Amino acid sequence: MNRGGEWASQPEGRVETALAGLAGPAPGDFAARVLQRVGIPRDRYDTYLHLDAPVGGLYVAFGAESVTGSALGETLPGPRAFEEAHLARTGRSAIPTTRPLPGLRTALRTGRTKNVPMDLPQLTEAERAALDAVRTIPRGQLRPLAWIVRESGLTDSAAVTEALMANPVPLLIPCHRVTFDDGGPCDLRYGPAVGVALRDAEGIDDDLVGLSRSGTVFLGSDTTRIYCHPTCAHARRIARPHQVPFRSARAAREAGYRACKSCRPIAA
Amino acid sequence: MDTTAEPLCERLATDLDDGFTELVRVHASTVHAFLLRVTGNAEEADDLGQEAFLRAYTALQGYSADRRRALRPRAWLMTIAANVWRNHVRTCVRRPVAGTRVEDSCESWPAAGPGPQERADTAADRAVLVAALARLPERARVAVVLRHVVGMSYAEVAGVQGCSVGTVKAQVSRGLGTLRELLEPEVALLREVTR
Numbered sequence: 001m002n003r004g005g006e007w008a009s010q011p012e013g014r015v016e017t018a019l020a021g022l023a024g025p026a027p028g029d030f031a032a033r034v035l036q037r038v039g040i041p042r043d044r045y046d047t048y049l050h051l052d053a054p055v056g057g058l059y060v061a062f063g064a065e066s067v068t069g070s071a072l073g074e075t076l077p078g079p080r081a082f083e084e085a086h087l088a089r090t091g092r093s094a095i096p097t098t099r100p101l102p103g104l105r106t107a108l109r110t111g112r113t114k115n116v117p118m119d120l121p122q123l124t125e126a127e128r129a130a131l132d133a134v135r136t137i138p139r140g141q142l143r144p145l146a147w148i149v150r151e152s153g154l155t156d157s158a159a160v161t162e163a164l165m166a167n168p169v170p171l172l173i174p175c176h177r178v179t180f181d182d183g184g185p186c187d188l189r190y191g192p193a194v195g196v197a198l199r200d201a202e203g204i205d206d207d208l209v210g211l212s213r214s215g216t217v218f219l220g221s222d223t224t225r226i227y228c229h230p231t232c233a234h235a236r237r238i239a240r241p242h243q244v245p246f247r248s249a250r251a252a253r254e255a256g257y258r259a260c261k262s263c264r265p266i267a268a
Numbered sequence: 269m270d271t272t273a274e275p276l277c278e279r280l281a282t283d284l285d286d287g288f289t290e291l292v293r294v295h296a297s298t299v300h301a302f303l304l305r306v307t308g309n310a311e312e313a314d315d316l317g318q319e320a321f322l323r324a325y326t327a328l329q330g331y332s333a334d335r336r337r338a339l340r341p342r343a344w345l346m347t348i349a350a351n352v353w354r355n356h357v358r359t360c361v362r363r364p365v366a367g368t369r370v371e372d373s374c375e376s377w378p379a380a381g382p383g384p385q386e387r388a389d390t391a392a393d394r395a396v397l398v399a400a401l402a403r404l405p406e407r408a409r410v411a412v413v414l415r416h417v418v419g420m421s422y423a424e425v426a427g428v429q430g431c432s433v434g435t436v437k438a439q440v441s442r443g444l445g446t447l448r449e450l451l452e453p454e455v456a457l458l459r460e461v462t463r
Binding site (some may be wrong): 016040 | 416444447
């Protein structure tokens with residue numbers, strides 16, 4: 001009897017924990033198929049999936065034709081947390097699916113997210129204007145807060161930082177491409193470590209960030225007499241012997257340089 | 269246990285479509301897991317799960333707002349799922365699928381066994397356990413799965429099974445005993461010897 005008890009006590013817990021381990025998640029699109037079969041209109045809920053991206057991938061939620069929210073995998077413990085956060089923010093349920101919005105995968109792979117359709121009714125007018133300006137920053141380039149302020153037609157940078165902090169669609173609205181006016185990275189939404197990883201993935205090397213930090217705000221070319229933001233595609237083409245650093249737009253203009261028409265540096 | 273129940277029921281009461289979407293989001297995995305472990309077949313679990321939710325929606329349409337608010341969603345869904353499964357088993361017994369044409373059996377062949385995904389999921393230990401689970405009698409299987417896979421309380425399981433708490437406890441305990449014997453025959457043998 002004694003030995004029997006000894007044997008019984010061990011496997012007892014084991015069978016039960018093994019049984020508990022059998023409760024796995026449903027296959028990818030089970031819930032979505034249920035809703036489709038029951039006939040819930042598509043505009044009553046969002047679907048989401050987890051896409052490949054640096055920093056633990058990206059959860060993206062979308063309605064019938066536009067993105068309604070996203071979150072970086074590393075900032076969340078799991079899909080359930082994303083569902084809860086999405087519900088709390090938008091009041092809409094996010095149902096897992098396996099089919100992404102057309103064009104979404106490509107946009108993430110290429111980093112060209114400017115034209116991904118978005119539907120963000122929770123934002124205020126100012127936030128929307130600021131984030132729309134952030135969306136126009138090309139992949140692999142950086143822009144200072146003052147640039148966002150000017151492009152969005154807002155009056156002060158407080159509204160912009162607020163919008164950056166609230167950014168409901170990180171990565172698809174590339175707030176990691178925004179810097180403070182002194183050139184230091186402005187990772188308000190998710191901290192510097194994540195920001196560095198995102199910039200690395202886009203090939204924004206620390207040299208350029210460092211260049212900005214040392215006081216160079218603009219880079220000019222002594223052959224074309226044009227000055228740019230240092231990460232502008234045109235600035236990157238300037239051969240090293242022809243690079244002319246400037247500390248301010250005024251200094252550049254006084255030296256007889258004009259502003260680049262692509263990156264439109266602020267005329268201070 | 270049902271920590272999400274309150275806001276969920278409130279949603280159900282105010283707007284059926286919104287609430288139902290939320291119900292599916294929160295409980296789809298549980299219903300699917302229950303049916304998968306009871307039927308032992310992913311395809312069947314999928315079909316029965318859809319059927320169960322369809323029934324739930326039809327039932328909710330007839331409920332008053334107060335009744336929806338007072339609902340305990342998980343236990344209620346499990347009752348529906350268990351009934352759907354029982355009906356399915358009964359139908360299969362009454363109308364056994366016999367004499368299928370060759371084409372049919374060819375078409376349904378790939379789904380019969382576990383796929384590569386399923387096989388990877390239930391490697392070794394799990395496969396043995398799943399097989400053992402399938403050998404339990406039906407009522408005991410439902411009781412064991414509800415109690416230990418889904419993680420419901422004995423009272424909730426009793427509600428689903430439509431019997432007393434004591435009966436459920438007996439079913440679960442006997443079911444676990446059988447499982448243990450199936451998993452480790454040598455242990456059972458030893459126990460008989462030492463008894």
